[in-house]
Amino acid sequence: MAPPPPTKKGNVARNHRISSRNGAERSAYFARREAAGVLRRVLQDDAARRATASIKSLVYSPSVRNKKATFALVCQTLKCLPIIKDVLVATQILNSKWKEIAMAGAVEKFLTLHKNKLEYALAKICARRKVKKIEDLLQNNCVPVASKPRYIRINTLKVDAEVVMQELGKTNIMVSRDDIIPDVLSLASGLDLHDHPLVRNGSILLQGKASSMVAVALNPIPGWKVLDACAAPGNKTAHLAALMKGQGKIIACELNEDRLKTLEETIRRSGAPNVDVVHCDFLDINTRDPLFKEVRAILLDPSCSGSGISAERLDHLLPSYEKGEDAAACKSDRVKKLAAFQTKALLHALSFPAVERVVYSTCSVYQTENEDVIKSVLPFAKSLNFELVTPFPQWPHRGLPVFEGAEHLLRTDPKEDTEGFFIALFVKKSGKTNRGSRLSSAKKLTRQKRYTPYPFCKLSAFWFHKRLTKQGSKKIKH
Structure with a gap:
């Protein structure tokens, strides 16, 4: 017996199934x-x-x-x-x-x-x-990865915390406000919000708690000119803009072209009105250039090993990953080269003529990239009247005690509820005592060898730092 001819309704259902299957494929x-x-x-x-x-x-x-x-x-x-x-x-x-x-x-x-x-x-x-x-x-x-809360940061340029909490509550997402950073919310672990409307329109940013502490530590004043030295992907730049209430000017530098596009997209989505993106190498900036000579605060988050966020980066899935390799990795040539670059960049940041606050941060847990870098630049920083100041005094984890003053440094523990971050805050004192000492040292060094004193380019800053370090053990004769 022949099958009945297909009805119009049957054809529609069949075409829909084929279309759905083709769409899925x-x-x-x-x-x-x-x-x-x-x-x-x-x-x-x-x-x-x-x-x-x-x-x-x-x-x-x-x-x-x-x-x-x-x-x-x-x-x-x-x-x-x-x-x-x-x-x-x-x-x-x-x-x-x-x-x-x-x-x-x-x-x-x-x-x-x-x-x-x-x-x-x-x-x-x-x-x-x-x-x-x-x-x-x-x-x-398989490498077990500890379950941690999902953190998000509210973009106060677009929305306030109450609105975000209400919107997330509508979808039964449990939210709690962070007790350290008011604009950071804690959510359940593993929650994927990449396609959430609040993320797509820039009202919230998928930024970790430790990462969100960096801009807050810098604490720029609205109206200042601020420099984000290695800005991509732009979350910290957008945070600076929010803290400054869209006032003043932020110059965001990025050298890598691919990362530059990501930075521009982040700034566009955040709606930050006071950010100028500059495609350049931070180390090539002339500190006396009219565009930069009035910079009052610098956020320096340079390239690093990323050892503090290896779990978030899913590095354990990479072929090169080996269990227990941290002890060797922290002394590797790659980390040493990174530390040399980080030191040079921090010296350059401290040498801007009008800068009053400098934050140095990494997402590394290695002493080589953290305490060792700070220790190496301290003589130069002190000669310019900078001192280490304690960001987030209530935070329990401080720097490794490898030099006097390391208690001012901040670390976050990747084994707990944050990524592994390191933050150092330099603040210029208002007095003139150290400035006179610095000028005196510069004159002595200039008389000995005919080098150009302050203002410093990046090379003279590095040279001056080394000369000051030697003075601690050997007095210069005249």
Whole structure:
């Protein structure tokens, strides 16, 4: 008996199912493409040991459309990467033609043709390791990550805390206000707000508690000219603008072109009216340039190892990650080079003629990038009448006691409820005693060798710092 002819209603339902299936397949296809692009960047940077962006920042960039699916694919692929490599080696399908296939963009089709061979190799690996399924293979590659609250910062340029708490409450999101930073809210761990309307319109920023402490420590006065020396991705810049109530001027410097775009997007979304983004190297700034000679406060958050946010960055998923490697990493050539750059940048920040407050911060837990940098610049800072001041006196974790005055420094503990951050606050004293001492030292050094005294360029500042350090052990003769 022939089946009944399809009705109009049946055709509509069938077309809807086909359309939905095609839409889902198309979405999955683009998610795979986007995940492949993120993975390529992550693995290339990791192989070169130059992680310029974290997994999360790459996935949640404006260019990625299907963020949730892309993030899941990237994380799962990185978790399975050792097993994937073993399977590919066992099948030996990556032959001489592989590069041609990859160049042609037919990789997914090629792997699908070899699906049976790949599954057979995986089954043999499971049998050899005496496990029944792939999840059991992954157990050895898993690194437990402590559950921490999700922090967000309210953008007071657009909205106040009560409005945000009411909006989040409508979706049954439990919210509590932070007892240290009024504009920071604490939410449940693992909550994904990247697509929330308040995030998309810039009313709230997905910024950690420790990161939010940096701009507050600088405490710029509305109307000042402020410099954010290494500004991307821009969360701290936007926070400065909010603290200054949109008044005065903030100059946000960034050298990297890709990060510059992220910075510009963050500022645009935040609605900050008083930020000028400058594409330049902070170290190349002439401190006497009319654009910079009236800068009163500087936020310096330079490139660092990121060791304090390795869990948030998902570094444990990277091929280069090794358990217990911190002891060696803190003494690595990379960290030493970073510390040399950080020292040079801090010396330069302190040498701006009108600057009164300088905050130095890192998202590192290594002494090399933190206390050691501060200790090395202290003689120079004191010669310019700067002193270390205690930010957030009620905060329990202070600097490592490696020099007198380290108790003024601030650390946050990544094992507790924040990222691992370090903050040092330099404030210029109003008296003139140290200034006279500094000028006297400069004259002595100038008479000895015909160097140019203050004002300093970045090289003369570095030279002067070294000369002052030597004076502590050897008196200069005239």
